[in-house]
Amino acid sequence: ALTGLAVLVFGLAPQPTRTRQPIELALLGGAVFGAGAATNGGCSLSTLHRLVDGELGMLATLAGFAVGVSALLWALPEGTAMSLAPAASPWLHWPALAPWAGGLLLAWTVWQARALWQLARLRPFATLRSRLLTPAYHLSVSAALMGLAAGLLYATQGAWSYTNFLRTEVLHHFSHATAPSTWHGVLVAGLLAGMVASALERRSVAWRRPARLAGWSRHAGGGALMGLGAALVPGGNDTLLLSGLPTLAMTAFGSYVFMLLGIGAVLWLRRRAHWPVPVVACSPEGC
Numbered sequence: 001a002l003t004g005l006a007v008l009v010f011g012l013a014p015q016p017t018r019t020r021q022p023i024e025l026a027l028l029g030g031a032v033f034g035a036g037a038a039t040n041g042g043c044s045l046s047t048l049h050r051l052v053d054g055e056l057g058m059l060a061t062l063a064g065f066a067v068g069v070s071a072l073l074w075a076l077p078e079g080t081a082m083s084l085a086p087a088a089s090p091w092l093h094w095p096a097l098a099p100w101a102g103g104l105l106l107a108w109t110v111w112q113a114r115a116l117w118q119l120a121r122l123r124p125f126a127t128l129r130s131r132l133l134t135p136a137y138h139l140s141v142s143a144a145l146m147g148l149a150a151g152l153l154y155a156t157q158g159a160w161s162y163t164n165f166l167r168t169e170v171l172h173h174f175s176h177a178t179a180p181s182t183w184h185g186v187l188v189a190g191l192l193a194g195m196v197a198s199a200l201e202r203r204s205v206a207w208r209r210p211a212r213l214a215g216w217s218r219h220a221g222g223g224a225l226m227g228l229g230a231a232l233v234p235g236g237n238d239t240l241l242l243s244g245l246p247t248l249a250m251t252a253f254g255s256y257v258f259m260l261l262g263i264g265a266v267l268w269l270r271r272r273a274h275w276p277v278p279v280v281a282c283s284p285e286g287c
Contacts, residue, residue: 001102001105001106001108001109001151002147002148002151002152002155003089003091003151003152003154003155003246004091004098004101004102004105005102005106006151006152006155007089007091007092007098007155008091008098008099008102012155012156013092014089014091014092014154014155015154015155015156015157015158016086016087016088016089016158016247017086017087017089017154017158017159017243017244017247017249017252018084018085018086018159018234019084019085019086019087019244019249019251019252020082020083020084020085020232020234020251020255021082021083021084021085021251022081022082023250023251023254025082025232026232026233026251026254026255027254027258028232028258029228029229029230029231029232029233029234029255030229030233030240030254030255030257030258030259030262031229031258031259031261031262031265032226032228032229032232032262033225033226033228033229033230033232033233033236033237033259034229034237034258034259034260034261034262034263034264034265034266035229035262035263035265035266036068036221036223036224036225036226036227036228036229036262037222037226037237037262037263038222038262038263038264038265038266038267039221039222039225040218040222040223040226041218041219041222042058043236043237043238044161044162044230044236044237044238045238047061047062047223048162048191048192048195049195052192052198052199052205053199053204053205053206054204054205054206054207054208055209056207056208056209056210057209057210057215057216057219058219060210060216060217060219060220060223061219061222061223062166062223063223064219064220064221064222064223064224064225064226064227065163065166065223065224065226065227065230066166066170066227067220067223067227068223068224068225068226068227068228068229068230068231069166069167069170069171069227069228069230069231070170070171070174070227071224071227071228071231072171072228072232073171073174073175075228084234087244087247087249087251087252088247089155089247090246090247090248112140112144115140116140116141116144119138119140133201135201135202135204136202146242147242150242150243151246153187154243154246157183157184157187159234159235159239159243160184160187160188161188161235161236161238161239161242161243162191162192163230163235163236163238164180164184164230164234164235164239165180165184165185165188166227167227167231167234167235168180168184170227171231229259229262233255237256237259240252240255240256240259241256244256
């Protein structure tokens, strides 16, 4: 909705999303990334969030991620042809339908804003400061904030996520790929700063590490699969959900479905083998 508003009212030309060609490699990347996320016990953003909260095992995940990205350079058979194709924004691809779609999305946004307002009335005596600094936001509020930020950032900056930053940085060191820009690094630093500020405000920082070598290995192995998958797609689940799917690109939809299948397969195998499955603790206010 925010991207459409910027296009229709302010004439913004959104940055295109890059999709992998041939599509079979993108689907494979989605499945591999999903398997890695399930093995690690967390996806792209949750890995960084848990690291900021003091879970040192996520350092192994990030190290494994870098190894997985570099593995793309030798994992594919020699002579395999692959490229990245730009997926144009639907706001530009279907100009005749764009105003109608914008009107429908605007009406839906107003409806959602009304629902959030009714949610806020459940705490009539809460101050604005207490609402902003509450330890946990309602899931709808968190999703809206992420959607608004993504609608602005992906449209104006392209694939700015930290997974794409790591992927580009690793490929630059091991091949002739272009290095990520300084501004890309600044955006990733802003993401990290926001997570650190939230962790300090919630007082959730508690340093801990895997009790056994198997825990470190699980995080490193999961990170390696996530890195290889992110290099193939390209991007992690954050890029697919917040950038790829809104472009309505079939490659993005297919990769996301295969990512879910990869997650489901690993969780099924873990249950069959009676291995513990990570559970996210939730409260009535959110997760």
